[in-house]
Amino acid sequence: MGSILVQNIGKAYKQYPTRWSRALEWMLPFAGKRHHLKWILRDINFHIAPGEAVALIGINGAGKSTLLKLITGTVQPTTGEVQTTGRVAAMLELGMGFHPDFTGRQNVYMAGQLQGYSTDEITQMMPQIEAFAEIGDYIDQQVRVYSSGMQxxxxxxxxxxxxxxxxxxxxxxxxxxxxFQHKSFDRIRQLREQGTTLLIVSHDKTAIQTICDRAILLDAGHLAKEGAPEEIMDYYNAMIAERENQTVRQNKLDNGKVQTISGTGEATVSNIVLLNAAGEQVEMIDVGSDVTLQIDVKVHRPIPRLVLGYMIKDKLGQPMFGTNTHLKDLPLENVEAGESIRYRFRFPANLGPGSYSVATALTSGETHLVDNYEWRDLALTFSVVNISRTHFVGCTWIDPEIAIQRP
Known part of the structure; x- marks a missing residue:
């Protein structure tokens, strides 16, 4: 079983004002430094236990790739240290370690030897590698003719x-x-079940929340936050919408989950409830029953165009269904400050048994990335139980009509 321990890691690169400054610093070492340090990472600390799966997320330039290179030893840290146990396999830059003038088969032998395999071991594994890669006769052609996907x-x-x-x-x-993305993630899941320790950089929210136990958020070279995948992904999405990060806040709910709220505050959700067919507020519903999602919105400042959207998510935070009043051609124009608006969305709850949450978004268009008046995760939670339907497996109720013909 492998583990990763990162202690006080920092990485900086020297920057010189002119091309001659480097030479002068080298020739006249006692004349003082002629460079300044550009810090890419500072004070990074975390531990990944044996068998744990952790996601590393952050916007481009946050320092994710540099951190992975430090962990794998391809780059040396300026401060701190990294300790890894067990055999480490890494996929960093696309085609890293592949020589373009060698064939795919030759590159397999080189890459395998870099991972510590003997030539005989690689020869034994070669049929399995070819079968999984599915690149056919290209295995014996130069890598320079490969597409990025084939590499x-x-x-x-x-x-x-x-x-x-x-x-x-x-x-x-x-x-x-x-x-192949699905095929790769299936193999990652299998490795995880067999005890492999996993550190993965991905922006695939579904994959992260399905595979990982924990997520780490990097921002501007610092460890900004770590916690449950759903909590960190919600915070990350809110941070993208509000890059200044002044309006992102998180509240711990009674059930232990962390709710993320962001937005500029022109409008807010004042109340949200789930109603049954009789108009009664409920927290538990039957599979396929008619329900109404009732959302009250309070407007605090004038808004030229107001759109309300909602997303139903399962217990892992994976989206089950989402829509908004922009997509349904029902936006509100020229909304005045002080207005109170009630929205009612009626639908059959064709969901599988389990626990679910509802996220809401108040925007001016199709997404919250332009005008994010309010984004509220875990605005409502409810449970679905199967009382009146035949037994089925899955996250949604899609009852078929069956026709059988026998010759």
Whole structure:
């Protein structure tokens, strides 16, 4: 079993004002420094226990790739240290370690030897690597003719041919077709179940919340937050919408979950309830029953255009269904300060048994990335039970009509 311990890690690069400054500093070391340090990462501390799966997220430039290079040892830290145990397999930059003039097969041998495999071991694994990569005759052609997706297929196949103690994956898996992305994440899930420690960089919210135990958020080279994947992803999405980060706040609810709220405050949700067919407020409903989501909105400042959206999510935070009044061609124009507006969304609750939450968004258009008046995660929670339907498996009730013909 592998583990990762990061202690007080910092990484800085020297920046010189002119191209001659570096030479002068080298030739005249006693004349003082002629550079200043550009810090990419500072004071990063975390521990990933054996068998734990952790997601690393952050906007481009936050320092994620640099941190992974420090952990794998391809870059040395300026301060602090990294300790890893077990055999580490890493997929960082696309095609990293591949030589463009060598064939895919030759590159497999080189990459495998860098991971500590003998030539005989790689020869034994080669059929499995070829089968998983699915690049056909290209395995014996130069890598320079490969597409980025083919490079990713081969690199991932080599990295996971044998179960590593620690698997580190950068965003390379976002390259290529959807089929292989699903195939790759299925293998990652299998490795995780077998005890591999996982550190993954991805912006795939569903994958993160399905696979990972914990998430770490990097922002401007610092560890901004860590916690449950749903909590951190909600905070990250709110932070993108409100890059200044002045209006993002989190509240701990009675059930222990952390609610994220962001927005500029022109309008807010004042109340939200789920009603049954009789108009009664409920927290538990039957599969397929008619319900109404009632949302009260208070307007605090004049708004040229107001859109309300909602998203139903399962207990892992994965979206089940979402829509808004922009998509339904029902936006409100020229809303005045002081107005109170009640929205009612009626629908059949064709959801599988389990616990669910509702997130709300008040915006001016289709998304909250332009005008985010308020984004509220975990605005409402409810449970679905199967009382009146035949037994079924899954997250949604799609009852079929069945026709059977026998010759």
């Amino acid at each position: 990713m297929r081969l690199a991932f196949s080599v990295a996971t041919a044998k179960r590593p103690d620690v698997l580190i994956v950068d965003e390379a898996l976002s390259v290529g077709d959807t089929y």
